[in-house]
Amino acid sequence: MKMRLLGLDLFLIAALSLLEGARCLKMGRLSVPPYKIRGEGAELVCDYELEDDALYSVKWYKDDEEFFRFVPKSDPPKSSYKIEGVKVDHTLSDDKRVALRSLTLQSSGTYRCEVSAEAPSFASAQKEAHMEVVYLPKDGPHITGEKRQYHRGDEISLNCTSGKSYPASVLHWYINDHQVRDRDELVQYPELVHHYGLVTSALGLRFKVEDHQFQGGSIRVRCVASVFPGFWVRDKERVVERVDQLKDHVREALLLVRAASSCHGASLFVVSAMLSLAVSAGT
Structure with missing residues (x-):
């Protein structure tokens, strides 16, 4: 019985530790423009609070395909991947924002920001929102x-x-x-x-x-x-x-x-x- 109680205590302590770690990472505002006109640029903002945690990475996805990541301990910390309709401006992008340029109709989609913390919490949080690119008529009716x-x-x-x-x-x-x-x-x-x-x-x-x-x-x-x-x-x-x-x-x-x-x-x-x-x- 004592061994069973000890095991339960250890389980509760581990669970509370994970919960404490999870509370260190808080997702804030996710700003993705719902609509943009073709040819324009767009700024995507992912706000978060780490509190006592250290940042491990920030990753951005479009329709579940990763196109940009920021890893502070990497050299260089910024890297992007080629996806149709997504052109990242590295000079205007960092751990909390991604700048896209020359939007096309293929830029429409669901954008997700995923933030991960370092050990010991290894906490992770994410948010997503949709952006539609609009092509306005050049003439008519x-x-x-x-x-x-x-x-x-x-x-x-x-x-x-x-x-x-x-x-x-x-x-x-x-x-x-x-x-x-x-x-x-x-x-x-x-x-x-x-x-x-x-x-x-x-x-x-x-x-x-x-x-x-x-x-x-x-x-x-x-x-x-x-x-x-x-x-x-x-x-x-x-x-x-x-x-x-x-x-x-x-x-x-x-x-x-x-x-x-x-x-x-x-x-x-x-x-x-x-x-x-x-x-x-x-x-």
Whole structure:
């Protein structure tokens, strides 16, 4: 019985020692930008507290593949490994931060920071978060299908096509600044996927010309293309951060439909096409 009690005491002492050691390493803030624009750089920050422990290593992974490590006792202490979409700037990287440059769509993924302590605790802790790289459209949207003239009761049939982007642009039609929500007036087209995963969106609009739609002799028809990354919740701690530096990217095409008189007394509508762009984020 005494031997059994002694063994239990030793087990408890060892367990408490491990717990004490584990408390020496505390993970703090993990900062991984949820969204970045292709071509930009990104700074990943892994904050931690060692207290009485000594640092053994800090390792960074993308989708479970190691791409950077910092080991104080190594010479040199910094080393990186080639992974598609990951380019480490060693001059701006250290034990608590990693600087990435020239981001591509392949840079999207889950990034994990793993911190390990020296003996005697050998404590280890890690955190991860997701980063998505966005490709903003360089042009568009484009309105096609307009005719030069419309009679009362004629159907206006238009198509709006976005520029290439990732993720896909979301298209909306507006008539006189009122968003078209009637599904009978909207024509959904499948997305067109290009090389490197870029996507083109298309949305049709079909409606009949009516007198009440004219305001000051014209109908304003707009197509708005927006890239709305939204919030990607891919953190095990369920931490969602709002990104202020990535604003919605909005472009719009405007079509003016003007009324004109007919020599036979019937109303005739002359279409004058106009293209305008409104961009709320730099490309």
